[in-house]
Amino acid sequence: MSFLETFRGHQLPGFDIVGQRRRWFAFSGALIALSLVGVLGIRLEFSIDFEGGALISYPDSRGLTAEDVQATLAEFGRSGAEVQVVGGGEITIRTSSLNELGTERTDLLDALAEQAGSASEDMSVQDVGPTWGGQISRKAFQGLIIFLVLVSIYVAFRFEWKMAVAAQAALAHDLIVTAGIYGLVGREVTPATVIAILTILGYSLYDTVVIFDRIKEHTVSTAMIAKESYAGVVSISLNETFMRSVNTSLATLLPITALLLFGGTTLKDFAFALFVGVLSSTYSSLFVASPVLAVLKEREPRYRQVRARIQARQAAGRTALREVAPEPAVVDTAAARATTRPTPRGRPSGRRPPAKRKRR
Amino acid sequence: MKPVRGLVISVLFVAALVTAAVVGFATGTRPVLGLDLEGGVEVTLTAPEGTPPDVMARAIDNIRNRVDSFGVAEPQIFVSGVNIEVQLPGLARGTIEPRGREFCVASGSGVDLGCFPTRDEAEARLQETGQDRLLELIGTTARLEQREVLSVLGPGDPGFAKQEVTCSAPEERLTEACSFDALADRKVWFLDRDGQARYHLGPVEITGDRIAEAQAAYQTVSQTNLQAGWIVTFRLTGEGADEFADITERLVGKQLAIVLDEEVVSAPTIEEKIAGGSGRITGSFTEREAKDLATVLNAGALPVELTKSEVRTVSPTLGEESLLQGLLAGAAGLGALALYLAFYYRLLGVVTWLGMAIWAVLALGIVSLLGRTAGYSLTLAGVAGLIVSLGITADSYIVFYERLKDEVRHGKTPRSAVAPAFARAWHTIVAADIVTILAAGVLYALAVGSVRGFALTLGIATGLDMFVVYFFKRPTVFLISRSNRLMNLRGFGLSSGVAAEPVPAGPIAGGAR
Numbered sequence: 079m080s081f082l083e084t085f086r087g088h089q090l091p092g093f094d095i096v097g098q099r100r101r102w103f104a105f106s107g108a109l110i111a112l113s114l115v116g117v118l119g120i121r122l123e124f125s126i127d128f129e130g131g132a133l134i135s136y137p138d139s140r141g142l143t144a145e146d147v148q149a150t151l152a153e154f155g156r157s158g159a160e161v162q163v164v165g166g167g168e169i170t171i172r173t174s175s176l177n178e179l180g181t182e183r184t185d186l187l188d189a190l191a192e193q194a195g196s197a198s199e200d201m202s203v204q205d206v207g208p209t210w211g212g213q214i215s216r217k218a219f220q221g222l223i224i225f226l227v228l229v230s231i232y233v234a235f236r237f238e239w240k241m242a243v244a245a246q247a248a249l250a251h252d253l254i255v256t257a258g259i260y261g262l263v264g265r266e267v268t269p270a271t272v273i274a275i276l277t278i279l280g281y282s283l284y285d286t287v288v289i290f291d292r293i294k295e296h297t298v299s300t301a302m303i304a305k306e307s308y309a310g311v312v313s314i315s316l317n318e319t320f321m322r323s324v325n326t327s328l329a330t331l332l333p334i335t336a337l338l339l340f341g342g343t344t345l346k347d348f349a350f351a352l353f354v355g356v357l358s359s360t361y362s363s364l365f366v367a368s369p370v371l372a373v374l375k376e377r378e379p380r381y382r383q384v385r386a387r388i389q390a391r392q393a394a395g396r397t398a399l400r401e402v403a404p405e406p407a408v409v410d411t412a413a414a415r416a417t418t419r420p421t422p423r424g425r426p427s428g429r430r431p432p433a434k435r436k437r438r
Numbered sequence: 439m440k441p442v443r444g445l446v447i448s449v450l451f452v453a454a455l456v457t458a459a460v461v462g463f464a465t466g467t468r469p470v471l472g473l474d475l476e477g478g479v480e481v482t483l484t485a486p487e488g489t490p491p492d493v494m495a496r497a498i499d500n501i502r503n504r505v506d507s508f509g510v511a512e513p514q515i516f517v518s519g520v521n522i523e524v525q526l527p528g529l530a531r532g533t534i535e536p537r538g539r540e541f542c543v544a545s546g547s548g549v550d551l552g553c554f555p556t557r558d559e560a561e562a563r564l565q566e567t568g569q570d571r572l573l574e575l576i577g578t579t580a581r582l583e584q585r586e587v588l589s590v591l592g593p594g595d596p597g598f599a600k601q602e603v604t605c606s607a608p609e610e611r612l613t614e615a616c617s618f619d620a621l622a623d624r625k626v627w628f629l630d631r632d633g634q635a636r637y638h639l640g641p642v643e644i645t646g647d648r649i650a651e652a653q654a655a656y657q658t659v660s661q662t663n664l665q666a667g668w669i670v671t672f673r674l675t676g677e678g679a680d681e682f683a684d685i686t687e688r689l690v691g692k693q694l695a696i697v698l699d700e701e702v703v704s705a706p707t708i709e710e711k712i713a714g715g716s717g718r719i720t721g722s723f724t725e726r727e728a729k730d731l732a733t734v735l736n737a738g739a740l741p742v743e744l745t746k747s748e749v750r751t752v753s754p755t756l757g758e759e760s761l762l763q764g765l766l767a768g769a770a771g772l773g774a775l776a777l778y779l780a781f782y783y784r785l786l787g788v789v790t791w792l793g794m795a796i797w798a799v800l801a802l803g804i805v806s807l808l809g810r811t812a813g814y815s816l817t818l819a820g821v822a823g824l825i826v827s828l829g830i831t832a833d834s835y836i837v838f839y840e841r842l843k844d845e846v847r848h849g850k851t852p853r854s855a856v857a858p859a860f861a862r863a864w865h866t867i868v869a870a871d872i873v874t875i876l877a878a879g880v881l882y883a884l885a886v887g888s889v890r891g892f893a894l895t896l897g898i899a900t901g902l903d904m905f906v907v908y909f910f911k912r913p914t915v916f917l918i919s920r921s922n923r924l925m926n927l928r929g930f931g932l933s934s935g936v937a938a939e940p941v942p943a944g945p946i947a948g949g950a951r
Binding site for chain 2: 127135136137176200201202203204205206207213217218220221224225228229232236269270272273276277279280281283284285287288291292295318319321322325326328329330331332333334335336337339340341342345348352356
């Protein structure tokens with residue numbers, strides 16, 4: 079039942095993500111390695127938007143075969159074209175750019191339409207110059223850099239620079255994983271994929287910022303750090319925002335799943351990249367960004383001192399008599415602290431009577 | 439009760455906006471659909487890297503003027519960096535009129551495009567002429583030069599058929615040898631605009647960038663002018679005036695061809711030396727021709743070659759299909775989300791329904807309004823942006839409700855928890871939404887084509903989310919929290935948190951709520 083209780087928000091999950099960070103870092107590292115195989119090892123398939131060329135699609139009411147269409151294309155000197163006849167009477171042709179054909183362009187399209195018995199207005203043509211894709215990629219890359227700089231400044235200003243670093247670590251993770259899995263699945267890279275990746279940038283940071291906001295709230299006064307150490311506070315914040323993370327990713331994934339199920343081809347590629355990205359972002363904000371932040375902060379002398387003091391106190395607490403009873407019986411792991419903490423009076427959990435419903 | 443009044447006013451304010459949006463929608467202010475949802479033609483033109491913005495702006499004026507002068511309905515032209523995007527959604531918006539047994543086609547500007555025995559053929563003609571026209575007018579680069587006319591061959595002249603036109607083969611045109619610079623110092627053979635007469639032309643005398651201003655004017659009959667008609671007057675830059683004086687002095691009595699993108703627009707005869715840096719171009723122009731020429735002379739003075747980066751034609755049927763898919767996905771996503779939120783947050787989930795419905799109505803309202811006023815058209819990417827921001831909107835509610843549960847878990851009464859919970863949640867929502875708005879802003883500023891449509895809806899939707907949270911959700915939850923009956927209702931999402939901390943051991947756990 080504890081899973082259900084956690085799900086319903088009756089109790090905090092009590093995960094010791096920060097304490098077990100080595101394990102999670104290893105897992106994330108493996109994920110990234112796998113993704114790099116997907117990006118570098120397998121040749122990504124790029125759409126004509128990147129490669130240049132023409133994509134013609136139109137309905138076919140005469141049950142043509144690819145060979146029939148090839149024959150027509152050959153008349154116009156386009157024998158190298160890639161022709162696909164999709165089940166529902168839909169023909170897709172991928173060939174080099176038609177722009178330089180001039181008036182013959184119309185003749186070619188008319189001939190194809192006539193052959194398939196459809197009106198020429200039913201034809202959809204996308205014709206892309208060879209340098210266009212380079213430009214799209216360059217713009218996307220520029221956008222990426224500017225966005226990262228702006229967001230780093232924003233996070234450093236609103237929170238602190240170490241949080242900016244931790245958030246970017248998670249971001250890099252999400253980018254690599256999304257691109258990697260996209261490549262592994264063998265989907266075609268389209269401009270929609272690029273949009274999706276850029277969206278994931280925003281989402282990944284968004285998700286991380288929500289958790290960091292909680293950490294910042296807890297660390298405004300030093301009281302909590304003094305009791306729990308910085309890593310402990312991170313762990314508590316994580317557990318407190320855990321159900322938010324789960325719910326938010328569910329809430330975001332539901333519409334994306336709808337796109338994945340009902341959207342057209344373009345939307346499906348887009349939705350797939352987003353789906354992977356959102357999952358990865360949710361994971362990374364909990365399991366990458368937060369532990370990285372804890373590691374970074376624990377290196378600061380003052381937090382090291384705090385930790386030393388806490389450990390000394392724990393050691394004292396174990397040997398000494400129960401005089402220090404009000405102090406919570408802290409165990410070494412952050413998990414225990416996490417589950418203990420939320421009672422404001424510092425009592426160990428499980429002892430307090432259920433809160434009264436106040437009527438006023 | 440002052441705070442209550444503020445809250446009520448806030449809710450009423452939102453209600454008024456929603457009513458306005460609904461009324462606007464009912465009276466026809468709908469989103470303008472992009473060409474991938476409606477069908478149409480889109481061309482992206484790219485100038486050389488590093489073309490300054492003012493040159494781009496002039497290029498756009500040029501293109502807009504051309505599109506307008508060709509009479510195709512409602513072009514949308516956007517610029518982003520060195521790219522110019524020309525969209526003609528629903529391009530074939532000409533008319534087909536049954537005339538006797540035939541169907542006659544007229545373009546959006548009323549030009550007769552011929553009559554056909556069947557409606558299908560007429561429609562095909564309508565579509566195809568629209569496309570062809572667009573591609574043709576987009577194909578012109580707007581490079582203007584003036585050359586001396588050495589000789590002219592008409593269709594009847596001997597040797598006409600044999601005379602080759604310089605750089606006329608499509609594969610040849612793209613080569614370095616056929617670039618404007620390479621041809622500038624050569625003698626060339628160019629066609630006139632009808633593709634009939636062939637002009638043998640000398641090297642370039644002067645290019646369009648020497649023209650400061652050109653205007654179409656109507657000349658009435660006078661003593662010096664025997665024929666009334668449209669002419670074009672022009673004024674050159676200082677440097678150009680000196681050059682032009684020399685040229686015209688040399689060419690008095692001869693023809694000086696005005697060549698636009700390797701086509702002879704006109705070849706007026708130089709009547710006298712033109713010293714003042716201004717002159718006029720006569721000819722038997724119609725009003726439109728004169729104005730077009732003036733436009734070309736003004737706007738054509740840009741030293742930039744445009745290449746077609748992307749040409750996209752979407753058939754209306756495909757557009758409709760995409761629109762349906764987008765709507766279906768949106769509806770399914772919204773439905774699933776609504777169910778989940780109600781399941782998880784109970785009554786608060788219902789508040790969320792209201793909030794998200796308001797958000798959706800206002801978002802559609804803004805998109806419609808932008809379509810009306812700023813020429814924004816909703817594309818598939820834009821729809822995707824809206825669907826993605828559904829998640830962000832839902833998150834604002836989730837952050838607030840989880841916060842509320844936290845406060846209650848820490849021992850506050852639901853009623854006293856609302857204010858601090860909102861304050862903290864608002865802080866988080868703003869911090870997180872700003873990140874998304876930053877992302878949308880950067881995407882919008884840098885991206886090309888469909889990415890911009892996506893960025894715009896994402897940005898708008900996120901901004902709107904903050905608005906709805908502040909002006910609707912806050913007052914609503916505050917007001918609900920004042921009602922004991924509602925707060926203690928069994929189905930109210932909050933109470934599950936009230937009894938929850940800590941989880942009582944054993945049998946109590948089951949009855950926690």
